Amino acid sequence: MKRRAVDDWIVGGISYTAITVFAALCLIPLLYVISYSVMNYSDYLANPFRLIPPRLDFSAYRQLYHFDLFYSGYRTTLIITVVGTLLTIFLLLISAYPLTKAYLKGRKAILSFIVFTMLFNGGLIPNYLLIKWLGLYNNLWALILPGIISVFNLLLMINFIKASIPEALEEAAIIDGANEIQVLFRVIAPLSKPALATFTIFAAVGYWNSYFAATLYISDRELWPLQVVLRELVVEDNMGMLNSSSQLLELSTRSHTFTLKMAAIVVSMLPILVVYPFFQRYFIKGMLLGSVKG
Amino acid sequence: MIGKASSSMEAVPRRMTPARYLSRHKYLYLLLLPGIAYFIVFQYVPMYGVIIAFKDFSFMKGILGSEWVGFDNFRYMFGLDDFYRVFWNSLYLSLLKLVFVFPVPVILALLLNEIRRMAFKRVTQTVIYLPHFISWVVIAGIMVNFLSPSWGVVNLVLKNLGFEPVFFLASTHYFRPIIVLSSIWKDAGWDTIIYLAAIASVNTELYEAALMDGANRFRRIWHVTLPGIRSTIVILLVLRIGQILNNGFEQIYIFQNSNNKTVSEVFETYTYSVGLLSGRFSFATTVGLFNSLIGMILLYLAHLFSKKIGEDGIW
Numbered sequence: 001m002k003r004r005a006v007d008d009w010i011v012g013g014i015s016y017t018a019i020t021v022f023a024a025l026c027l028i029p030l031l032y033v034i035s036y037s038v039m040n041y042s043d044y045l046a047n048p049f050r051l052i053p054p055r056l057d058f059s060a061y062r063q064l065y066h067f068d069l070f071y072s073g074y075r076t077t078l079i080i081t082v083v084g085t086l087l088t089i090f091l092l093l094i095s096a097y098p099l100t101k102a103y104l105k106g107r108k109a110i111l112s113f114i115v116f117t118m119l120f121n122g123g124l125i126p127n128y129l130l131i132k133w134l135g136l137y138n139n140l141w142a143l144i145l146p147g148i149i150s151v152f153n154l155l156l157m158i159n160f161i162k163a164s165i166p167e168a169l170e171e172a173a174i175i176d177g178a179n180e181i182q183v184l185f186r187v188i189a190p191l192s193k194p195a196l197a198t199f200t201i202f203a204a205v206g207y208w209n210s211y212f213a214a215t216l217y218i219s220d221r222e223l224w225p226l227q228v229v230l231r232e233l234v235v236e237d238n239m240g241m242l243n244s245s246s247q248l249l250e251l252s253t254r255s256h257t258f259t260l261k262m263a264a265i266v267v268s269m270l271p272i273l274v275v276y277p278f279f280q281r282y283f284i285k286g287m288l289l290g291s292v293k294g
Numbered sequence: 295m296i297g298k299a300s301s302s303m304e305a306v307p308r309r310m311t312p313a314r315y316l317s318r319h320k321y322l323y324l325l326l327l328p329g330i331a332y333f334i335v336f337q338y339v340p341m342y343g344v345i346i347a348f349k350d351f352s353f354m355k356g357i358l359g360s361e362w363v364g365f366d367n368f369r370y371m372f373g374l375d376d377f378y379r380v381f382w383n384s385l386y387l388s389l390l391k392l393v394f395v396f397p398v399p400v401i402l403a404l405l406l407n408e409i410r411r412m413a414f415k416r417v418t419q420t421v422i423y424l425p426h427f428i429s430w431v432v433i434a435g436i437m438v439n440f441l442s443p444s445w446g447v448v449n450l451v452l453k454n455l456g457f458e459p460v461f462f463l464a465s466t467h468y469f470r471p472i473i474v475l476s477s478i479w480k481d482a483g484w485d486t487i488i489y490l491a492a493i494a495s496v497n498t499e500l501y502e503a504a505l506m507d508g509a510n511r512f513r514r515i516w517h518v519t520l521p522g523i524r525s526t527i528v529i530l531l532v533l534r535i536g537q538i539l540n541n542g543f544e545q546i547y548i549f550q551n552s553n554n555k556t557v558s559e560v561f562e563t564y565t566y567s568v569g570l571l572s573g574r575f576s577f578a579t580t581v582g583l584f585n586s587l588i589g590m591i592l593l594y595l596a597h598l599f600s601k602k603i604g605e606d607g608i609w
Contacts, residue, residue, distance in 0.1 A: 007510035015408040022402060023421040026483060029436055030424075032447075048447040095329030098322040105315060110326065114333055119590055122340025123582030124562075125569045129357075130340050149332050180321035209429030212544050216570065227431040234435035235548060258445050265435050272427050280420055 030269075037061070037262035044259070060263035070264065072222050073229035076140065080225060081207040084144040088203040089196055091149050096157035097184045118151045124216075131217050142217040143210070143225065153199055160195040161188060197282045208272065230268050234261045347580040360576075367580040376564075377581070381539075384560040387470060387546075388538045394474050396534060398482040400527060403489035404515055422483025433476055434548040438463060464553035472549060488530070489523060496522030525605055532600045536593030539585055561585045 031051060036044060040057040043050075064070060098104055099111060122130075127146065136142040165188060173183045189196075211227035218224055232238040239257060316323060347367055349360040371377050402422070409415045425433075440446045441462040449459040462468045500518045509517060543562040550558040559567070561581065569578025 007512055011408055011511040011515070012410075015405040016414070018405050019402070019409065019418050019422075022483070023418040026422050026425050026479065029440070030428075032440075033436055045445075045450070048450045091329055091332065094325040098326045101322060104319065104322055110330065113330075117333060117337040119593065120341065120586055121337070122343050123579060123586060124565045125346065125575050125579040125582060126340035126343025127336075128570060129343055129346075129575070130336070134335075145332075146336055148336075149329060154329075180319075181325065184325065205427050209427075209431075210544075211429070211431055212547070215547075216566075227429055230435065231431045231548065235431065235438050258439060261435065261439055265432050269428060269432055276424060276427060277420070280423065 030273075033262050033265050037259060037266045039259060041256055041259050057259070060259035061267075063260050064263050064267065067229075067233070067264075069221060069224065069229045070226075070233075070267075073224055073226040076143075076223055077208060077226035080140055080143045081204055083140075084148065084207040085200055085203040087144065088148055089200055092153060092157050092199055093184065093189055093192070093196070095149065096154055096161060097180075097188055099154075099158050100161045114151055114154065128216055136217070138218055138220045138223060140223065143213045144207075146213060153202075157192075157195060157199070161192065164195075165191050194282065197279070201279050201283050205272065226268055230264060233264050344579060344583055346576050347583045349576060351576040351579070353575075363576075367576055368584070371577065371580050371584065376559075379556070380559050380561060380564045380581075383557055384539045384541055387473060387541055387560060390470055390474050391477055391541075392534060392538075395477045395482065396531065398478050399485035400489055400523075402482060403486040403493060404519060406486060406490060407493050407519065408511070408515070419483075419486075422486070424483075425480045426484035428480065430480075430544045430548050433480060437472065437476065437549075461553075463549070464551065466554050466557045469549065469554040469557050473545065476545065476549075489526060492523040492526035493519055528600055528603070528605045532596040532605075533593075535596045536589060538592055539588055 035051055035053055037060055038056050038058060039053040040055060040059075043054050043057075099107055101107065131137055131142045131146070136145075169187050169191070170183050173187050178186065209227060211225065211231060214223075214225050214228045218228075237257075310318070343357065346357060346360070348362060348364060349357070350363045350366075351357070351360045406415060406419070409418075441448050441460075443449050443459040443461050448462075453459060460468075462472065496519060500522070501514055504514045504518050539561055541560045541562060543566065546558060546560050547563050547566070550563060565578045565582050565585075568574050568581065
């Protein structure tokens, strides 16, 4: 009895310690970024380890005002996130519902047709040529459309509808004279809210964070999404590019831009950080819906 | 209408003509139209574009007008030193991730499962899922600036301790560890979700039985929990192996620079560099096609292997 208790303690101790350490490692860099963004640069140099700034200095945020491309970046990203997410959910709904009907002729063929795209892909160049050929180069649709329907999510959605929405409800609506489209929007859609909420979160975050598509398809700086602008500023250290009127740049040495970069990172992460606690409970449920079923 | 209402939910008698069937279920097919159109335009049309790999593609002439060169592009590729370097970089990096990144969420999930205090569990889970939602640009931005030789906190501390600053990001030695560590940071917490779900579905009676046989906590994890999630681990491992040559453009590209190119050039970035930056479309498509085909073969082999060891295949 005593020996078992000791083992219990050891395992418990390791678990709590390890998890605490890992969680701290996840959180601390972000806390430092926020802290550095409101820190005075010389205070930072004096003691970079300090987490709480000795005095607050918002000059970095004020400097950020002058970066026009930051605004256009934010605007572009907002547009593609909103449009992209809405379209994603819409397409997911209307594509999944018919495929839940086992009696639909051609269902298996269509499913194979769709699933095959998970295995094989045209590749970078053919996709690039397609976008050019469609006239979507330097067009925000090039950032929205490719990849808008994820086969994986589609399968999850189909599973969800089959498992969670009783056919009796659909039949009731049909008896009342509804056609399939009306059934979809009046019965299925409202009942799919948990799944749709999850997909919304993932789609929105995906669009918000993406920069690869823009690297390929957008050469116009004014159309660059936020992450691309951020990359120039924070990773490539490319200050001059981002400012149309260089007189506004009073930054003499590169190092002073450090706090500016931290501020830029904070502003880019802000929507996600703010919304995260609220949507956190949705995606657990959503993920489990998918994984447990299949 | 009442009689017809229930029959629309049943299988349609085979005697119906296609036209009649289509019109009976026209709304369903209508709903499918946009989705199918998407897959045709954005997935299957590019697949056709893959034939560029067998041509000497010229923008001017277009796909149809460019000449066939058969396997010349492939022969060229297999004779290129760069190709083998890229191949090795891709493979090695992916293997490193397999060994160091893949087990972390499993271990974390097992540990999380042993946590009794629900409040602690909920709070820490909230925290460890967060990095998954942070973009690679932000992650790289943080790392680049924290590791900077002139103003980064790591090097400032090193300087204070009397050491020389280390050029982490410009060195070929640190690139792979940076990739591996950033992968763990971003996704290990998130990936615990699926393992926790699997752990939750392990039959609790098995634990009681093990307890009665005198197994301590560690033994119970090793002999009950771990085997219980074996299927989940295997299937995820198998899928991961099918992706062994893939590394994800966004993560690699953001940490790549001219100084670490020799270790950081992987298939995705190589295709981009050779194809879009140098304009060699045919060659880049060849590389991409090679990558995709190997991926398919590996996925199939992994599927066979998982069946062999007694688990379900992928499909």
